[in-house]
Amino acid sequence: MPGSNSQGKVFLDRRAVLLGTAACLAAPYVISSARAATPAVNVGVIMPLSGPNAQFGINSRNGVELVADEINSAGGIAELGGAKINLVVADATSTPTTAGTTAQRLIAQQDITAVLGAFASSLTLAISEVTERRDIPLLTMSFADQITGRGYRNIFQVVAKASVIGKAQFEYTAAIAQAAGAKIEKIAIMYEDTAYGTAQANGLRAGAKAANVEVVMDDAYPLGITDTTPLINKLRVSGAQAVFPVSYLSDSLLIIRTMRQQRVTIPAIGGAAGYVIPDFEKGLGEFAENVLSIDTSNYDLAPELTDRFRKRFGYFMVHEALEHAVCLEIVVQAIKKAKSAKAEEVAAALRGAKFTGGWVNGMTGGAVQFDQTGLNVLSVPLMVQWRGKDIVTVWPKEIAKSAPVWRS
Amino acid sequence: MSLLQAIIDGLLIGGVYAVISIGLTLVYGVMGIVNFAQAEFLTIGMFVAWFAWAFLGLDPVIAAPLSFAVAFAIGWVVQGQLIARVLNAPSVAQIFLTVGILIVIENGSLLLFGSQFRSVTTAYQTVSLSLGPLFISVPYLIAFSMSLVCGVALWWFMRASWFGRAMRATAQNPAAARLMGIDAGLMYRMAFALGVGLTAFGGAVILPYVTVFPGVGGQFVVLMFTVVVLGGLGSVAGAVVGGLAVGVIQSLSALFFPIQLQNLVLFIVFILVLAVRPQGLVGASR
């Protein structure tokens, strides 16, 4: 029988347990003594580096790294005597509790000036519970309405809220269709039943209602769905003139492919996430062409900045990378304004303030302005469209780089 | 008409569910162990097929036997080194050994291959055949046909080959089988390796329409277990019946219930079967 009581095994067992316990007890001392006295500014970067959102987490981290490296190679932060930015990167995993504990660990192990994270709203919410209570500013591009809806003072969101994004997803579509001479009266909404999908679907519904457009199909589907045939079957018989899917990558590919199979040719307007990353085009090839999607920012608004990302990492600067880059830029600007790297002072410099210049040019309006809830009121969603291997901003007209193509 | 379409779609995808799940039921039938890590071999099969596509240009369906072979080899080692040691241990140990294997494979894949989603592009991915007003998705049809081939091959193997009969003998009565000169350990390794190989084969076959990433196996766990329980744990024919049934149930439930609840419907079927007829539709009472 395995593990039976031969002498050697029992001893090893006891030693292992004792060593393990000793390690557990000694760890805090070991780790805290590593708290060096270098004049670096510690910025926590907590992203999902494992689990289903890992790809987005890695993209985000890449964006932050690009900016940090640029600032450091230019001599660091002059106002603090050339202090360099030290990114403390940690995996938020896919569980909110772990994200919270990770934030707590980062904060306990070094003096953190600010935290950037964590792409997925549920992770960001969990982290914000920790940072709010420790008076450390958290900057994010997660957009669930709750993030800025709790009256917290240390949360700063650089993009518009989910309900606004969802509404824009519909309104822009209606405008684009109208400009092409088509009128939309019936739409279909399909979304993953995650916080992201549900929040954005709410916005879509509100937009449709305000325009008196009938929603002939409104279906949530489980995350990780492996067969979208029933969804598309339903879509086909619903009579919708446009479909608004809100999905991550694997379902976005499934949906578009199944639509093709079933000869459902109505326009699909994606809800960001899976619809605006390079893998979408890689997976669909020619079928990605002219697919529209709402987005919170796009690299073609500031190519002089975002081309650096493409050069370094080999793919276009996806919106989460750009937005997190902007977050770091804003933190550095706040540090310069406050002439301090202390979390509370940086937070005070962020609250209700306006930022321009540097990477902030990548956001709509070329500036970021936080209101008292921490929301960036200058961020306006935009509609992008796939052209070849790139996504191009096509609406609103004032910032569009190309006219939208509407195939109905 | 939508009813007919739903049934056709359900049968096609059910065939695939069957081939993915046969392995699970085979392992239980021969060894009495529920392999909670079975879905991870689906992931392995998909990754192998993806790499074969990316580097060798092989269509996933052609690469499926390669997936089978790789998973077979891994399964052989896993059974021999790990699972064999808990065959006589309490079920607690058996369950959690396979859970440990699940954790290792999933995170191993994450470390080796990274987190990004990978999909293949094939010529027939977005094509469907028209049968009057009905659509028959070509990738599903191909997957279904491959599953059929696989199922028939397995049936022949279990019935007609020496190995197959030896495995069934070991499953029925290990002591008697040993007396007849059959090496039970070898049979167990064979059964496990075959079982995980089949699941990996299924993975390759569905690659044209499923995107692979380290956690993809987890999306099929519910389905696999519902299939084998419905059909009867241990019965290969049951896995086929169960697979088709689950496919059709899933497809039909979308007509009457919100799609968001499709898993709920499956779970309830699952629980009802366990409560009312644990041996499943086809299985014999153990």
Added chain:
Amino acid sequence: MKGRSAPCLFIVAAVLVPLLLDPRGYWIRVLTITLLFAAMAQAWNIVGGLANQISLGHAAFFGIGAYTSTVLLLKFGISPWLGMFAGGALGGLAAFVIAIPTMRLQGHYFALATLAFGEVMRVIANVWTSLTGGPGGLSVPFVPPSFLAYSFKLLRPHAYIALAALIVVTVIFQAIRRGAMGYRLRAIRQNADAAEVIGIDTTRVKLFAAVISGALMAMLGTLYAQVAVFFDPDTVFGIASISIRVALIAIIGGVGTAAGPILGAFFIIPLEEIMNGLLSSRAAGLSQLVFGVILIAVILWQPRGFITALNSLRARLSRKGAP
């Protein structure tokens, strides 16, 4: 009795340690979570260890508890303490409902059925947005700190509450194990048919164990909600994050023993934290992988848990001491 000294030492240490740790810091949070999971594993141990029914769906009760107290707080302003008992009642009821169809199932089948139940609860929580907030989750609202409102500025009180919970659950576990109920459960575990023959009402006994385990697990859900402050269906009804984890903790420590879940929790959770701290940014998934390897190693090498190793060590030492 010989066995008294270890628990006493543990309690003394557990009471003193939180006073030494930074009350807003990381390690006290780890300690709190560890104590909480030890209590959860102990609750699981009642069915998993004593009744030998491997439940892979205990998250169902945990989530019921977390949601009940939080929803009552959000909608009616009811204190989480009361909400905890309400959650406990619902958890016990759910356990009753689940136990009836699954009672006669053996080993693997029982595990699968409980897995399905856990998932059913998760899907319901995800879909019933008006009650549970759906996939967006719930935040425990911030109220001014007070004991009655179960709201504290620092983590230290949470650690003590978790410790108290662990003690309570362990006492209940021991009471069941050593009492007449424990004798009946052991009989059923050995041979259910023989137990029926000698007059044990196996149905009633199993139901009893299930309901107690479910109720306790649900009450611990409230503790969790108050510490974590934010949760969603995936967190509290999660298979990997809760169901498998608590079973694993009890098993590694030593299923069926009182010390097992405690040992298991104090081994697994700090170890996981240390590994995450050292490894997570360098290679995602490595810490989990190492953890999986350790699980396999423990199962193969000491399937009855660490406690067996410690017991045989103690036996060897006492043999050495004998004249």
